[in-house]
Amino acid sequence: MILKEIIFLVVLVAAVNADYVSYKNYKVYKIVPKNENEVQILLDLRKQPQYYFWNDIVSLYSDVKIMVAPKNQEEFENYFKSINIPAEVVFNDVQKLIDDQVKRPVRRNVVYDWTYYLTLDEINAWLTRIVEEHSDVATLVNLGTSVEGRTIWGVKIDYKKEENPVIGMIEGGIHSREWISPATVTYIINEFLTSTDENVRFMAENIVWHIFPVVNPDGYYYTFNNNRMWRKNRGKDNFTPCANVADDISNGIDLNRNFGFVWMLTGASQNPCAETYAGPSEFSEPESRAISNYVLYIKNQGRMIYYFAFHSYSQMVLVPYSHLSGYDVINAPNYADMYEIAIRGMDKLKAKHNTDYQVGTSGDILYEVSGSSFDWVKGVAEIPIVYLFELRDVGEFGFLLPAERIIPNNEEIMAGLLEMERVTRNMGYYNIQNESEPATLPTTVEPSTTAAPGSGMKTVFSVFLIALCLFVTL
């Protein structure tokens, strides 16, 4: 009997792990292109799906990281030797980085302290617990149901229960492999409920917050149990064989290309085998529909001012709209205010741990895209202060950001958000006096639409973009 059970368990473990994509002994090489010819060589190489580029942009004198499976390493190394371009190994075993991310304390029943990345079940259990502990101000809310039937849980934080409140919403984890996003969003919830800092208290207590750490729960689950590098949801209706890559890639839609605002205009794909597959039609996915319906629902409950979406990586604050660049950026209402608020927020962010963030539209500082959630919130729901944050780092570890960097990342983001709220308020978007601050006159009474100095500036160095990139972040 016991033996039977052991055999059953062994079979069960094998079955569970059968689909797990291991990155054991995958190496990451760093190459720095020193002339246009070398840039071109790398762009050509990127067309071969067996080489996973960690960068969205390949440009002169900047690091390009390429992940290579063990079976392709010899060919890869020989190729670069033959053309005399140094390819330095920066990581010997990608699976080790992944394993380190989920290493947790040996002690049991520890309180979550942001020293490791939580699984989906752990995040939901944590949410339930913290809401119970603060049930006078926090309630568990159900955003909707994912393709695979998981509930998208979040929390509503309402201290004052007033009529016509200022409202903000925070979205995390729409791209599942960007693990630092849910780890940041849960931290913000915790700060709003437990911090004793008077500025955090002000931001928490004077705004009604609706916060969802993992809006793509199926994808997040999949990154822990099957493929760490999974980005999309797990919608399987568009399955198709994918040449040169695993067919499984077609089992998902990029939720951040699925929203019904300039859907499929640019930076999105109609190929299910692409990481940026926008779906068969706008709002084809239950997760994107749930987010948009919720925004329209809470918008009627007061003055909805804020929407923040958290992604990684690149260290950027992206201002809507993502398909605009150059002088066209001012076509987004109150662009100049959003730009200035973010710049001033990032000054305070930098003061914390000396981390640099860039500010601008995605079209200006990353790549043009359309159909993203935050652009829809700005363009259709017409919420005034909307951003997409690309969190740490700038490519050293990329999506595999070591767990010991969660807390510094979160501390600086909190500092940035507090300043952004203060500047927004002082610009006159809403009136709540913070007793701990000297009264300041609004710098702008009406949200303006003039261009901020330098806001339309195009990047001066040449950048080369590829429409179908494996390691897209936004």
Ligand SMILES: [Zn+2]
């Ligand atoms: Zn993303």
